[in-house]
Amino acid sequence: MPKKEWIAMLLAGGQGSRLGVLTRHIAKPALAFGGKYRIIDFSLSNCSHSHIDTVGILTQYKPFLLNSYIGIGSAWDLDTSDGGVHILPPFVGEQGGRWYKGTANAIYENIDFINSYEPEFVLILSGDHIYNMNYEKMLDEHKAKGADVTVSAIQVPWEEASRFGIITTDPEGRIIKFSEKPVKPDSNLASMGIYIFKWKLLKEALQKDEARPGSENDFGKNILPMLLEEGKRLFSYDFQGYWKDVGTLESYYEANMELLHEEPGLNLYDREHPVYSTIPILPPQYIGPNAKVSNCLVANGCTILGEISNSVISTGVTIAEGAKVEHSILLPYTTVLEDARVYRAITGEKAVIKPHCILGTESRSDQRKSSIAVLADRAVCGGSRHA
């Protein structure tokens, strides 16, 4: 196995329970997003564009669904014979197995995996963020500053700061304080959950933390504060650009809808940084003779015979004649049958809206107030006129 300068470890373990029925069958990173992507595509594409060829994906879940999505990583140019994408579920020893205790424990349990590549640096990523980023620039800064740890950070609105890990730096960018979800934040610089560590240092820190009774084995709560206390050189890397945590139903809906803006924060059209995805090879979308399409994102393989507006329509969706879809996100292979209505809703993969059915609330004044209607994967909305 050749020695690597760096490898990435992607924490994809989040149960995604705040995303409700959408993540009942699918791990959060594999949830569809933006018409043709899945959430994990963004991190993996970033790795690919940053010339990282080895990625370990840490997941608590039965890995085969993620396995079958990621395959051999060829969608992201990560199918190299001496690197590649490896899914790392918790391991069962002779004494049985247990779930990862925390983000740091997940890395700790896979020290052997990382050691086998003898990397100089390890990049730690989260699997449920939407953003385009070149990690190479962060590594360059990490090296230039002679940092032990570099934490990628972004300015957030002050009123939201207490939801994040908040970083306070000196004028050189060196981190002097790190507070996980502080009640009274003294900075609005939030950690994005993206870290570069010297591997040697991280390994020692993980071993020390693992031995500490009472530790939650978490990067933000335990590892970073411990290293700060020890006087290690932690630096902040200021990220400029679009970044969104899509961990809740509202933020997921919002992030999708933002793509419909005339100038979306997230640029999917950047030729230098395409977002890769594993998608079946489907024919172009067909827009029928009586269709109306207004302010929508529509993916390949769709057949649109009805009316759609202000919506994100994913791969392989069918909208029958007379059907109407507004302010909604239709996940792959949703079928909306004749004269059905979908308002401010998210439909799971392969969901079916039967003829004349209504999903969501029709009245325009109600829509803003109402919560988002969600239909699970393969669910059928039908029979009665209201879902």
Place this chain on the structure above:
Amino acid sequence: MPKKEWIAMLLAGGQGSRLGVLTRHIAKPALAFGGKYRIIDFSLSNCSHSHIDTVGILTQYKPFLLNSYIGIGSAWDLDTSDGGVHILPPFVGEQGGRWYKGTANAIYENIDFINSYEPEFVLILSGDHIYNMNYEKMLDEHKAKGADVTVSAIQVPWEEASRFGIITTDPEGRIIKFSEKPVKPDSNLASMGIYIFKWKLLKEALQKDEARPGSENDFGKNILPMLLEEGKRLFSYDFQGYWKDVGTLESYYEANMELLHEEPGLNLYDREHPVYSTIPILPPQYIGPNAKVSNCLVANGCTILGEISNSVISTGVTIAEGAKVEHSILLPYTTVLEDARVYRAITGEKAVIKPHCILGTESRSDQRKSSIAVLADRAVCGGSRHA
């Protein structure tokens, strides 16, 4: 995910404890064999030549060593985006995890994985056999006979029959009796542990067996007898050719030494059926000016300056000037230093025999009687004159 006609499930879980120190760090299927191969290469190459593009590998062990050897399967042409090789260790649920209970339980636990390919047939393989076989011919016969299950079988010497699962057939090849390691075998037709099942039938059988208290969840002991009892159509497929279980140190040594015969049973030179392997790209072997090489198999990347005879010399081995190796198997990157001696021994990967050391027994009359000397991976034989 496209529907597949068949997929293979390879049982690679064997602890290999009968192979002693050789499998201390490496799962048995990843043990080196025949100079440049690993045991699992034979099954995976067979899959590739049989046009199977999806293989699940069931392992109890921390999978990353096997992972890093198998990589994305490109060595075996198994790196297809909609199939490929998947390593399937036991799964940890919210309630914890446990090892597979038996061969059938291992498949049972991965029903979801198999279902995702919707195969018509499933081929069950063992990971510790050395043989070249085209499974397509077996499938053809399975289909031609309208079998529910086909069991590949080979004639073994009568005196060894009680070590195997023994099959008794009617004149049409239909199995009428299956006895696991019978004391008094009434046939010398032994099961090779290779089965083709109709997936629908196997799934039902696994579910039934799993519910049975006291079952060992084993194919030979439980599943096959149960199906026979139910009157299902089980057929034997008569395999002609070389086949060897290398589960013990003696059989492993023997199988290697058989490759030195003038006409070895196992043909490695068949252009229509090359055995694929993941090997580093190394220069050709260099045979020094004073070297003597007699009746040996030598792999790429070796430097032979001393004398070797009747031995299998694996990838990257170095034999210094004045050293002598006889009747031995040197696993990859073994170094035999100046004037050392290796007799009837197996040296683990990256083992070192220090100058003037002797591994094994020099006296020719003792050699036949003596057991095989084994040096573990990375072990150093040195200091004293005897190991």
Place this chain on the structure above:
Amino acid sequence: MEKMIGIISCNYGLEYPEGIGERRPLAAIPFAGRYQMLDFALSNMVNAGIRTVGIILPSNIRPVLDHLGAGKEWKLGRKEGGLVILQGSDSGIFPRSNGFLLRDLQKNTDYLENNAAEYVVLSNCSNVVNMDCRQAFLQHKKDGADITLIVKELIAEQEDEFGLIAVTDRSGWVLNFEQAKAKSGQSVQRFANMIIIKRRLLLDIIHGHKNIEYEDFMEILRIHASKLKIKTFSIPGYFGRIDSKQTYFQRSMEMLRPEIQKELFWGSRQILTRVRDRPPTKYGPISSVHDSLVSSGCLIHGTVSQSILFRGAVIEAGAQVINCIIMKNCRISRGAILENVIVTKNAMVHPDTVIKGRPDHVMVLNRDDGF
């Protein structure tokens, strides 16, 4: 399936679709929004379980090689076999022959010699078809034919030249070949430029005709028609042949019919093509799109009807695109009106430009045309 290898000739193109391709070989002509003509022949072979396909290159090799890449999309990025790139014979920029040049095969006899496959499928890239080659192969074996010619039974819509066609008996055995000039309403078995043949027989033919290298392979079959057992296999479904700009346009517009889309693209046999990672297509608030096939990565603010848009096309507000084919990365600026026009890739149509062709005589705009 028995061992079978494929050969696809891209060194081919009678009545070259003038203007559409800027010297692209027919194999590399874009079709139906995201495909290239080569995809049909290649997918049909791969879907029949063929794992080794030789591609005979045209004189301009880049468009074909760029499209194929490492062959991953067709599952041909293999260690053994997979895509085998073969050199085509030099035959000028616009090869005139309508078929397989014998010389193209002669040049690549080592590919045929060094393979243990029993059968070879030969095809060119002029047809839009999704067919089950296994059926043709099973018939070939069952009937013990020397050669199976893949044909399509068509009713001539008008008096037409069909070139060399096979005259068969009732069960489909070929009696002889003749130059056909069919009358309207007459049924004709049109050759689909696809053949199944034993590898050894193909080699015998190649070696036996060393001196007439510029001959078409069909001509050779005509010579031997009486001695060889040649049978036809008729393609059951949709079959669209492209041999001119006008037939290219007709076949393209047929793709707007849902029943043809369904048959070609939504059955169990997928047409595989190169994946380019483009985002979904964005329809602006005032866009108006009807009866059109639209590929990914487009940006539509104007009006589009009865048209085909390839990847990355931009239709600005106020632009009108009617009965057109707009290829990759074109921009149709505000106020421009296009009707019955093919715009080839990377072209930019300036604001308020009006270009109208006739349905039976479409216009072709190229990037360098300066409109």
Place this chain on the structure above:
Amino acid sequence: MEKMIGIISCNYGLEYPEGIGERRPLAAIPFAGRYQMLDFALSNMVNAGIRTVGIILPSNIRPVLDHLGAGKEWKLGRKEGGLVILQGSDSGIFPRSNGFLLRDLQKNTDYLENNAAEYVVLSNCSNVVNMDCRQAFLQHKKDGADITLIVKELIAEQEDEFGLIAVTDRSGWVLNFEQAKAKSGQSVQRFANMIIIKRRLLLDIIHGHKNIEYEDFMEILRIHASKLKIKTFSIPGYFGRIDSKQTYFQRSMEMLRPEIQKELFWGSRQILTRVRDRPPTKYGPISSVHDSLVSSGCLIHGTVSQSILFRGAVIEAGAQVINCIIMKNCRISRGAILENVIVTKNAMVHPDTVIKGRPDHVMVLNRDDGF
């Protein structure tokens, strides 16, 4: 590393190694038991982190394309970039020019235009070398050179023609170029046919010289020597140039020296090549092999000394092979004696044949020679 792409010309070969290659381009000549000449240039680029390499094909494309396959071994089987196959210009079967034909680059300007890389490395395939291109690149950037010429400082062993060489000042800046005829013992900076240049500058040169397309790229540099900041980078280690049958044989025999093996093949930068799955080599009970490099899949029952055996060579009992190069799949039958001979691939030497060349004039046997 900054974005850099590579271009390797295989359309090249002065003083073609007569007989060795049966019309194989120099790029595809087998070397050191398992490599092809192309592997050195390609591995040097890949090892420097270059992920997009254009390969300019020779007129006989098969040997190069067969060797490269899908590019997996060089980690170039990529979606973006990876191996990009470029068409070479037609220049007869034996191109005469010793360098980069400007025309080869002109034909592929779109490859250079459609890429955002800042730098380009150009190389041909005539050298056996394992070098750290990053060092040359770092020097290029540090010194702010327009062009870095990779050279090897050699002491002429005899009076020799060196072609166009660079005359530099003490710090390596090129003052001018001249035709060199070195005397024995004289130090000469031999051009390694490898250049680092900004992509935009390379395009400027290509566009600025549209009318002298058959010119060598080095000639262009000579014209502009006074205006461009050209610096040399000297390769520190082993450098073996092949430009004739005799130099091919000399370089091959140098591979028997353990210190050269170590430097070329056992350092941190691997020379990558196509993997063919052959079993280990089998030495029979009475074989006698000394001071030889032996590839996998051979079967040796005879005597071999000071020789290089490629994959699958068979040396029968009683055969003697001394100071020879035996290429892929050759069979040297019982009792045959070969000395100072190169046997090209797939050849069979009949029993008891005796062929002896001279060390300074080796014989070449081809399959069709009928010995």
